[in-house]
Structures are given as C-alpha cells and as structure tokens.
C-alpha cells in the first residue's frame with residue numbers, strides 16, 4: 146500500500162512537472178527570442194530614400210508616424226519605402242545598421258562628399274529622435290541601448306567607391322563612426338570586383354585591395370563582403386585577420402544569384418567565425434520566375450545556412466528601403482516577429498533552440514563585432530596607419546572601363562603622372 150501511495154504521489158508529481166514544462170514549451174514562440182536578445186538588422190537604405198525624396202531635409206520627414214499610407218512614403222507611391230518608427234517598434238528591431246550609400250555613378254566624381262552627406266543625415270536622424278534611437282559605435286553599447294528601449298543605430302558605408310581609393314578617407318569614415326564598409330556596390334572599384342564580375346572577370350582583389358582589408362582590420366571596421374564577386378569573397382577570407390560579415394546576402398545554393406554566398410565560401414565563413422546576415426529581397430531569395438517570393442523562401446535560406454555551417458554564423462540583413470520587391474509576409478520592418486515564429490516552427494532537425502534564435506537575431510553579430518574590436522586592440526600595439534597609395538595606372542584603367550576620361554577627376558599632380566606614364570607604357 147505504501148508503495149502504491151508513493152507511486153501515485155510520484156506520478157502526480159511527474160505529471161505536474163511535465164505539465165508545467167510542456168506548458169512553457171507550448172507557449173514559447175520564435176518571436177519571444179526578440180524579447181531576450183536584440184534583433185540587429187545588417188542593412189537598411191532609409192538614408193538613401195531621405196536623399197532621393199527629400200534631399201536630406203528632415204523637416205519634411207515624420208519618423209514617428211506610421212507612413213504606410215503617406216502620400217510621399219506610402220506603399221502605394223513608393224516601392225522602396227518600408228520603414229518608420231511605429232513599424233520598427235512592432236518589428237521589435239533592437240539595432241539597425243543604416244547604410245550610407247551613394248550611387249556608383251558618383252565613382253571617380255563626388256562619391257566622397259555625397260557619402261559624407263549620408264553619414265550626416267543618419268546622425269541627424271538619430272539625434273532628432275533621442276527617445277527611440279541611440280547612435281552606437283561599440284559592440285558593448287548595442288545591447289545597452291536596446292535595454293534602455295532605444296534602437297541602437299550604427300552606420301555602414303555601402304560600396305568601396307565611397308572611399309575613392311584612399312586609406313585616408315577610410316580612416317576618417319571610421320572617425321565619423323562608420324563601423325562597416327561593403328567593399329563594393331554593383332560597380333567594380335579599381336581594387337575589388339563586384340558580384341556582377343562573376344559573368345566577366347576583371348581583377349579580383351588587387352594588392353591595394355589587400356591593404357584596404359588590413360587597414361580595416363587595424364581600425365576595427367567590419368569588412369562586409371555583400372556585393373563582391375565570389376573570388377573577392379574567397380580572397381578576402383583567406384587574408385583577413387578578423388571575422389567578416391555579409392551585411393545583406395543569402396544562400397547561392399538555394400537561389401543562384403551572384404549576390405548570394407556559395408557553399409565553399411559559407412564554409413570559409415564558419416572557419417573565419419564570421420556571420421552571413423540574410424537578405425530578404427525577392428530577387429535574391431526566390432529564383433523561380435513563375436511564382437512570387439514569400440516569407441517561407443527566407444526561412445529556407447536561413448535554415449540552409451544554419452544546416453551547413455551552424456547557428457553561430459547566420460543573421461538578419463533584410464535590405465528594407467533598398468529594393469523594389471519584398472516577399473509576401475515580409476513587406477515592411479514590422480514583420481520580423483512573424484519570421485522568427487515561422488523559423489521556430491519550421492520542420493528542420495535539430496529544432497531551433499531559444500539560444501540559437503537569439504544568436505540569429507543579434508548575438509552572432511555582437512560576437513563578430515567584439516572579435517573585430519579585439520583584433521583592433523591587439524594590432525594597435527604593433528601597427529601604425531598604413532600609407533599604401535593605389536597605383537594610378539589601376540585607377541586610370543578602371544576609369545577607362547567605366548567610360549570616364551582618365552584623370553578627369555584626379556588632382557593635377559596625379560593627372561600629370563598618368564599622362565606622363567601613359568605614353569611611356571604604350
């Protein structure tokens with residue numbers, strides 16, 4: 146009888162424990178991970194829209210308003226407008242890298258002053274909404290800002306053309322608070338090929354391109370490999386002293402677009418301890434032209450990368466405000482929680498854990514950022530600013546390829562140099 150009682154007591158106890166454990170598991174939603182870790186998005190082009198639509202006049206922009214039906218920023222009038230504070234809040238965004246992007250048409254022309262304007266407008270936007278945003282330049286401050294209810298706001302320069310082949314400009318961008326630079330946009334620079342080059346190879350990464358990577362390592366600026374050719378991805382990963390990021394790129398095996406990351410490079414990212422922040426753009430996540438992209442395509446890319454290289458190396462870099470079409474279910478910045486719910490529900494083995502979802506959301510990026518800062522602090526003991534100067538012939542050739550008259554945009558001394566040497570080289 147005593148045994149029976151004990152057995153009954155034990156099974157009641159187990160039932161109660163089981164129910165309470167089961168209760169928690171049943172109640173956990175993927176999006177709950179966004180309450181326990183900051184969601185850090187790697188790429189948003191709102192600043193380019195501010196330039197394009199308002200010439201950066203913030204008096205004409207109300208960020209605290211739901212702009213979905215706005216007559217300038219609304220979904221019906223602006224294909225690339227997906228962002229405002231109410232929707233960022235609903236989307237549980239904890240941190241955002243705002244892209245300082247300028248068009249490739251400005252390469253060899255006014256790319257530097259235009260980029261400065263974009264850095265300025267991002268800083269002014271953040272300063273104008275201090276209850277909602279906080280400017281951040283160090284990894285440790287991301288989580289702190291988020292815990293204080295602010296969207297940690299960081300700057301990434303999108304496209305190496307913005308540094309005009311000058312390490313001096315690169316260093317000054319860092320001083321202004323820029324924390325990543327995408328090595329190229331859609332155009333080649335004189336020192337690195339863009340993804341379009343996979344159809345037509347040019348230079349890969351030149352000696353000067355290597356100097357750019359080393360100087361970024363020394364500064365503590367994240368090297369962003371989104372947009373570069375697959376060979377430049379490989380080359381950079383084989384020489385960098387710090388982990389790298391892809392701020393907004395998806396998986397090439399799932400959708401064969403050269404903006405996406407091929408498997409061999411994904412494996413290099415794992416070895417490098419870096420992170421691939423998955424792009425949502427319909428054209429990158431779904432390559433089947435007979436159907437429309439949906440949120441499930443993005444889930445597939447995230448699962449593919451996690452299954453190949455692990456949950457430590459995948460993140461989110463939606464590309465809102467930068468592209469014309471977003472998948473059904475991910476139309477604007479309010480939709481991230483739906484994505485996290487679906488990822489958690491997705492039928493993959495092993496199932497995503499809460500900790501892994503937190504890494505996906507933002508902890509991977511923070512880990513990489515901290516590692517980059519540690520490399521900076523180590524190199525500071527032995528290295529000085531690099532003084533490499535690009536070979537003007539590389540610039541001259543690149544200008545010819547871009548249909549720009551060589552020397553047109555150089556200083557008079559460099560122009561002389563090119564002219565003097567172009568005759569002797571024939």
Ligand SMILES: *[C@@H]1O[C@H](CO)[C@@H](O)[C@H](O)[C@H]1NC(C)=O
Pocket residue numbers: 207208209210211
């Ligand atoms: C901005 O929009 C909010 C919310 O719609 C509104 O309360 C506020 O008055 C607006 N601010 C300006 C300056 O128009």
Ligand SMILES: *[C@@H]1O[C@H](CO)[C@@H](O)[C@H](O)[C@H]1NC(C)=O
Pocket residue numbers: 211212213214231232235479
């Ligand atoms: C913004 O407005 C749209 C259209 O009125 C609405 O569907 C959406 O729920 C609103 N979003 C927020 C975060 O208020």
Ligand SMILES: *[C@@H]1O[C@H](CO)[C@@H](O)[C@H](O)[C@H]1NC(C)=O
Pocket residue numbers: 346347348349376
């Ligand atoms: C670029 O790199 C690839 C792979 O390493 C190599 O096959 C190709 O020859 C390189 N191209 C140039 C122009 O150096």
Ligand SMILES: *[C@@H]1O[C@H](CO)[C@@H](O)[C@H](O)[C@H]1NC(C)=O
Pocket residue numbers: 433434435436
């Ligand atoms: C492309 O989508 C169509 C329509 O959903 C489908 O029937 C077809 O099987 C898909 N093709 C591939 C290669 O997945």
Ligand SMILES: *[C@@H]1O[C@H](CO)[C@@H](O)[C@H](O)[C@H]1NC(C)=O
Pocket residue numbers: 558561562565
């Ligand atoms: C280029 O040649 C001109 C004429 O010979 C000369 O005056 C000038 O100093 C040279 N420029 C450079 C940078 O060597």
Ligand SMILES: *[C@@H]1O[C@H](CO)[C@@H](O)[C@H](O)[C@H]1NC(C)=O
Pocket residue numbers: 536537538562565566
């Ligand atoms: C130009 O030619 C001179 C003389 O051959 C050489 O010393 C110099 O390095 C060349 N400059 C560039 C930028 O190639």
Ligand SMILES: [Zn+2]
Pocket residue numbers: 303372393467
């Ligand atoms: Zn981009």
